[in-house]
Each structure stands twice: as C-alpha cells, then as structure tokens.
Amino acid sequence: MDIITVNGLRKKYGRVTALDGVDFGVNEGEIYGIIGPDGAGKTTLFRILATLLLADAGSATVDGLDVVADYREVRRRIGYMPGRFSLYQDLTVEENLNFFASIFGSSVESNYAMVAGIYSHLERFRTRRAGKLSGGMKQKLALCCALIHAPRVLFLDEPTTGVDPVSRKEFWTMLEKLRRDYGITVLVSTPYMDEAAWCDRISLVQGGRIMQTDTPDGIRARFSSRLFSVRSVAMHRLMTDLKACPSVTSSFAFGDCYHVTLDERAGIGELQCELAACGQGDAVIERIPPTVEDCFMSLMQRHDVAE
Numbered sequence: 001m002d003i004i005t006v007n008g009l010r011k012k013y014g015r016v017t018a019l020d021g022v023d024f025g026v027n028e029g030e031i032y033g034i035i036g037p038d039g040a041g042k043t044t045l046f047r048i049l050a051t052l053l054l055a056d057a058g059s060a061t062v063d064g065l066d067v068v069a070d071y072r073e074v075r076r077r078i079g080y081m082p083g084r085f086s087l088y089q090d091l092t093v094e095e096n097l098n099f100f101a102s103i104f105g106s107s108v109e110s111n112y113a114m115v116a117g118i119y120s121h122l123e124r125f126r127t128r129r130a131g132k133l134s135g136g137m138k139q140k141l142a143l144c145c146a147l148i149h150a151p152r153v154l155f156l157d158e159p160t161t162g163v164d165p166v167s168r169k170e171f172w173t174m175l176e177k178l179r180r181d182y183g184i185t186v187l188v189s190t191p192y193m194d195e196a197a198w199c200d201r202i203s204l205v206q207g208g209r210i211m212q213t214d215t216p217d218g219i220r221a222r223f224s225s226r227l228f229s230v231r232s233v234a235m236h237r238l239m240t241d242l243k244a245c246p247s248v249t250s251s252f253a254f255g256d257c258y259h260v261t262l263d264e265r266a267g268i269g270e271l272q273c274e275l276a277a278c279g280q281g282d283a284v285i286e287r288i289p290p291t292v293e294d295c296f297m298s299l300m301q302r303h304d305v306a307e
C-alpha cells in the first residue's frame with residue numbers, strides 16, 4: 001500500500017500556479033525523488049504534505065491519514081526538513097536537538113539509536129552554535145532534528161542545495177542507511193538531476209506538473225532519440241553553429257560539451273559535414289547514453305511544444 005498518496009493537488013498564489021494537478025504515490029520504505037528546477041513547485045508540495053499549507057484542490061494522505069482532517073496525527077508521524085535552514089542559529093548543536101525532541105514530547109535518549117550514525121559526525125561540535133556550523137554540518141544537524149521523534153516518513157525539501165559534493169554524497173548514504181535499518185520512507189526534492197541515481201523512483205517536475213514518473217533507469221530507457229556529445233576547439237561558437245545545422249533537433253550545454261539530438265534520418269556523418277561547412281571541421285562527435293538531465297530537457301521541450 002502507498003504510504004503517501006497525492007491526488008490532483010492544485011495550488012495558486014494569486015495568478016501564479018505553483019501546483020497544477022499533481023498525482024503520485026510512494027511505497028513504504030521507498031526513497032522517492034521530486035526532481036525539478038527552482039520554481040517547479042517542490043516547496044509548495046512539501047508544505048502541503050507537511051500540513052503547513054492548504055491546497056486549493058485535491059487531496060493527500062500520509063500513512064493512511066488525510067493531511068488536512070488528520071493534520072495533528074500526520075505531524076507526529078513525519079519528519080520535515082524545509083529547504084531553508086530550519087534550526088535555531090543561536091542554540092548549540094545539542095540544544096537544537098533537545099529542543100526538537102521536546103516539542104514532540106520525546107527525548108534525545110529515547111530515539112538516539114536512530115540518529116547516532118549521523119550525530120557522530122557532529123558530536124565534537126555539540127557546544128557550537130548552529131549558526132557557526134559549515135553547510136554540511138548544518139544539514140546533518142537538521143536531519144537529526146527531523147528524525148529525533150522517530151517518524152515513519154521523512155520529507156526533505158532540497159536537503160543538498162548549496163552543500164559541497166562530498167557532503168552531498170555522505171548525506172545520500174545516510175538516507176540509504178536509514179531506509180535499510182529502520183524502513184523509513186523518504187520523499188526528497190532536489191534540483192540536481194544527478195541525485196536521481198540515489199532514488200528508487202523519481203518524478204520529474206516543471207511548472208507545477210509532473211512530466212514523468214519512473215525508476216531512474218526507466219526514465220532513461222524512455223528517451224526515444226539518439227544522443228550525441230559534441231566538442232570542438234571553437235567551443236564559444238559551437239552552440240550557434242549547432243543551431244544552424246539542419247539535422248540538429250536539440251542541443252544544450254552539458255559540462256564541457258554539448259548534448260545533441262538529430263533528425264531520425266541523420267547520423268554522425270551528416271552532422272560532421274554540416275559542422276565542417278560552418279568551419280567546425282575538427283568537431284568530435286560521440287554517441288552517448290542519456291542521463292536523467294537529458295530526459296528532463298527533452299520532456300521540457302515536448303511540453304513547451306505542446307503548450
């Protein structure tokens with residue numbers, strides 16, 4: 001049975017549509033990612049599920065409870081880590097943890113086992129004010145505070161935004177361990193498409209809508225075009241030249257190269273010739289498998305065309 005259900009959620013702020021009919025379900029013990037750029041509606045969705053905001057239409061349940069009618073009980077069963085830093089900056093590490101335990105009528109001692117692995121990274125800073133911790137340490141403390149009342153479901157809104165790559169990896173490893181050891185269900189949002197790999201399933205969101213839901217591999221398998229990476233010496237004008245090539249159907253910058261799809265009748269040979277005609281004869285073209293980011297870009301393009 002789904003431990004989180006979301007049916008037709010809609011939310012507007014004045015004339016801005018933040019959620020435009022969102023549906024999905026999360027299985028118990030799943031790590032489920034909501035992946036999309038700034039403004040996609042992730043925070044609005046998380047605030048509704050965390051019972052902090054009312055939707056205009058639609059419904060949602062967590063652990064079988066309605067997020068509006070049963071909001072008090074929902075709050076007891078969830079841990080919520082909002083996007084922006086949620087801790088008390090002037091309280092120390094241990095004061096923050098004690099405070100969050102006490103508001104749930106719990107104590108740090110009673111649930112310590114669940115946070116012990118994460119707290120061990122923070123122990124030597126326990127008398128330091130939260131405001132003086134590094135980004136990665138703040139993130140770990142916020143996770144401990146969200147967990148200290150032993151919730152069944154964790155809502156983590158962009159927990160890794162602004163955190164260095166090493167801390168990001170550490171964080172995802174911690175989530176995996178929590179799921180394995182305690183069967184906790186995690187709904188997590190991120191703008192970083194590469195973090196899809198840590199999730200069992202993902203929904204790709206944009207403009208308040210889910211464009212696609214599947215496992216990360218399933219999403220990649222649905223990419224229907226052939227994808228190529230293109231590099232050249234004259235990278236500064238490669239984008240303009242690619243746009244001028246008749247066989248190119250899409251191109252976007254990806255790290256130190258461009259990712260390009262071609263008309264179904266064209267191949268590397270045609271593109272090589274078209275680029276050579278623009279003075280890009282030395283361009284290096286390689287067929288590559290799609291990443292989740294490629295899938296996202298392609299879905300966005302399709303949605304733009306449809307609208």
Ligand SMILES: Nc1ncnc2c1ncn2[C@@H]1O[C@H](COP(=O)(O)OP(=O)(O)OP(=O)(O)O)[C@@H](O)[C@H]1O
Nearest residue numbers: 013016017018036037038039040041042043044045
């Ligand atoms: N209180 C508000 N008043 C007006 N517009 C809002 C409000 N909160 C969010 N929005 C708008 O609703 C849309 C969705 O915002 P939301 O914060 O849910 O997205 P997000 O994916 O979490 O992005 P971000 O990472 O930037 O917070 C955006 O266009 C945003 O500008």
